[in-house]
Amino acid sequence: MCHAPRKEYHRKFLSEAFPVESHLHHNLHDHMNAEVVCGVVENKQAAVDYLTWTFMYRRLTKNPNYYNLQGTGHRHVSDHLSELVETVLDDLESSKCVVIEEDTFLKPLNLGLIASYYYISYKTIERFSSMITQKTKMKGLLEILASASEYAELPSCRGEEESIETLVRHQRFSAENSKNDDVHVKANALLQAHFSRQTVVGNLAAGQREILLPAPRLIKSLVDVISSNGWLSLALKAMELSQMVTQGMWDRDxxxxxxxxxxxxxxxxxxxxxxxxxxxxxxxxxxxxxxxxxxxxxxxxxxxxxxxxxxxxxxxxxxxxxxxxxxxxx
The missing domain is CATH 1.10.150.20 (5' to 3' exonuclease, C-terminal subdomain)
Known part of the structure; x- marks a missing residue:
């Protein structure tokens, strides 16, 4: 019993094998950074060899269009992997997670170590490092935390912009010149609602739980970034933010x-x-x-x-x- 146009799809799904594809190429930056930190990948050739042991490598020639592979020959696969490794390592170097010595050898940097230890995205640690300053206040720390790329995939429901706008208006720190359909504005508002112990229901409550789950390790990584710069007072303020998340209250309460x-x-x-x-x-x-x-x-x-x-x-x-x-x- 199903919608008639979907009947053939369900019949095929039940009677035939369903292909499973790798998503490694969508998250390769963080995997590669972790392997460089652990010492498994020490140079570019080792990075290419690492990919040959993955499920993605097995699926490349089976479904080349899915992986943007131009051909199924050995030369095509080799060129594709080399180009992929070059792109990923250049991105990691520009984000100051990895340094490439003599155009071949790979060494982890402090930001890469922090990202790998707390299992967070290289984009997040780069954003934390670039946005934080010695004069950052609690409002700025909240905005930096809410800007994490881990919150970019928050579920967004149609028609919830009005509810988010109401939340933003009634919080301690208002978001200036912000769009209510921005997931990072939503994360900021729900974090502040958690500190104020303001009740949210439905999809917003589910979103708030997803925001609070990675928040402690994100703040710990933020503390490490601050400590690396030797900013004691700001590090203590970030620790207060961690307590606020755990206790569900403002620092002034x-x-x-x-x-x-x-x-x-x-x-x-x-x-x-x-x-x-x-x-x-x-x-x-x-x-x-x-x-x-x-x-x-x-x-x-x-x-x-x-x-x-x-x-x-x-x-x-x-x-x-x-x-x-x-x-x-x-």
């Missing part, structure tokens, strides 16, 4: 929002009673905590357990900051 069952209204009420931090909360008696919270015992237990763990984490974070900020005498 109360630390009490890290605890389960806490809302902004409840946090404001606690601050009126002089409770500013998790340490203040931990010093309260159980009866006074219950009177202020007015929550079920099960939720109260969750808050108590989390506050004890958060005190340890907060002490560790303070000690880490002291280690970073205070020079050690050697």
């Amino acid at each position: 109360s630390m009490l929002l890290q605890l389960p069952h806490f809302t902004k209204e409840l946090t404001e009420r606690w601050q009126e009673n002089g409770i500013e931090s998790i340490f203040d909360l931990a010093e309260l008696s159980a009866d006074k905590m219950q009177n202020l919270l007015q929550l079920p015992n099960s939720q109260l237990k969750d808050i108590t357990d989390s506050s004890n763990g958060s005190r340890i984490s907060e002490c560790r974070m303070k000690s880490v900051k002291v280690m970073i900020l205070e020079p050690v005498a050697l």
Whole structure:
């Protein structure tokens, strides 16, 4: 039971073998960068030899049009692979991920090492390096994070531009001169909605989950790029951005929002009673905590357990900051 014009297609799909093609040539830059970093590919000839061991090489002569191959002869395949390797390595060199010595030997650079370690695109690490400056603020860090090429394939649904425009208007940092159908503007808006704990539904909620999934490793790579330039204050700000993603809150929000069952209204009420931090909360008696919270015992237990763990984490974070900020005498 199917649409009549599709019947023949489904019948062929069920009764005949369906060809599977390689997509390696669409992502070869990142694979080649990783192999150079690992030391598997040390020169251009090794890069060509590497391709001969791939599934793409097996399919080249079987379906030449799919791979833009001009002919199926050995010379055509050899020229195609050599040209492909030259193009990929030139792109990697221009993005400062790889250096080509004596027009043959390949050496990884710092950006290439970072991209390979965190498994991110060479385009993303190049964009991070070119956009970041010592004077970048939190708004700029968010824009840089949202510009990652990993977000270029975000699903876009028809008619969601109005919802994205509403999101952009109600966020802390507005996107100036931006198009609401741009996936990077969408990523920026959904990240800020996550920090504000603003509820999004439907396709936007699914898109937000896809944005948050790679965000921690993208930020870690951004921290490494910043650290390579020796910008301490900016590196700490990028680490704060990582905490914002994990905790779902802005850096200016109360630390009490890290605890389960806490809302902004409840946090404001606690601050009126002089409770500013998790340490203040931990010093309260159980009866006074219950009177202020007015929550079920099960939720109260969750808050108590989390506050004890958060005190340890907060002490560790303070000690880490002291280690970073205070020079050690050697």
